[in-house]
């Protein structure tokens with residue numbers, strides 16, 4: 001699997017998740033909460049400087065804040081990026097990239113297999129602003145490049161592994177695209193599971209609400225990239241107003257310190273659960289990049305250092321069996337998020353992706369009996385036993 005140890009002075013990424021972002025901590029071991037909306041300054045010149053410097057942290061919290069900036073520094077370091085900006089949510093981050101970098105008359109090429117919120121932003125909001133979007137199959141070699149309109153395409157949007165069916169995009173191929181900016185939503189992989197910037201991608205986005213914060217107590221998003229692009233984005237962000245709250249940044253920063261052990265445990269559990277599901281007679285399809293049966297398993301081993309805690313599968317018996325399954329689990333809870341300590345089960349067709357038509361759901365691989373599992377930190381034997389008894393209850 002990919003070894004990401006080379007960046008950051010020979011320290012492993014799991015170590016840098018703990019050492020990074022401490023510059024303004026003074027002697028405090030944990031991040032400091034700057035619960036203030038604004039900061040004082042002494043002169044007009046100082047006020048002017050603070051009001052105009054990209055990334056400023058002590059002017060007004062919508063512009064920046066030391067608690068938020070410390071978290072941003074950690075994420076930038078883990079991504080191998082020059083800069084990072086945190087937003088009020090993953091969608092805040094994605095909408096800032098799309099609306100902050102594209103204008104009327106521009107064209108976007110986007111992956112068809114993508115989080116439904118991103119898809120709906122692209123297919124319902126962009127046309128209102130005169131931004132044309134072409135959706136392509138992100139798993140097909142050359143599909144993004146073939147859809148680019150020279151001089152018109154401003155942005156290429158990808159998500160890998162994609163929510164919910166864990167389709168992958170070849171990051172080398174995406175990073176080689178010249179002309180438009182390229183953006184990857186890397187939420188499912190986490191910053192420790194893959195580093196799109198090392199493959200030549202321009203911008204990396206995460207819903208840090210998920211595994212980065214990791215405890216279901218922070219709604220927050222991040223975008224990382226070059227200082228130049230991020231400075232442009234920062235100018236939009238202060239007007240967009242979807243800035244992260246210092247409290248959420250504090251929780252997310254605390255969370256990222258333990259991401260290494262959580263990701264390792266969740267990936268190991270997911271591998272075990274995926275193998276169990278693959279051998280179960282009531283399961284008709286299992287999507288997990290760590291399985292040899294995943295159509296892009298070889299690509300996964302090339303570009304991901306960890307396969308992550310998400311699995312999607314189809315239960316035999318359609319919507320009725322799917323509903324019975326998610327209602328029969330005893331440890332796994334029904335909830336629409338992922339990456340936290342609790343194992344969660346979701347029926348994407350009726351929750352996360354309910355905004356899509358049945359045809360659009362089918363195009364992204366979601367069927368009536370499709371279930372997404374986010375493996376938590378419980379004992380793996382308990383999780384396997386719980387999913388097994390729920391399958392028996394659903395189909396048996």
Ligand SMILES: Cc1ncc(COP(=O)(O)O)c(C=O)c1O
Pocket residue numbers: 089090091092115117159163185187188206207208209219220221337
């Ligand atoms: C892959 C992916 N990107 C973005 C988002 C949006 O993130 P948030 O809920 O933090 O706005 C989600 C939410 O589920 C997601 O799964």
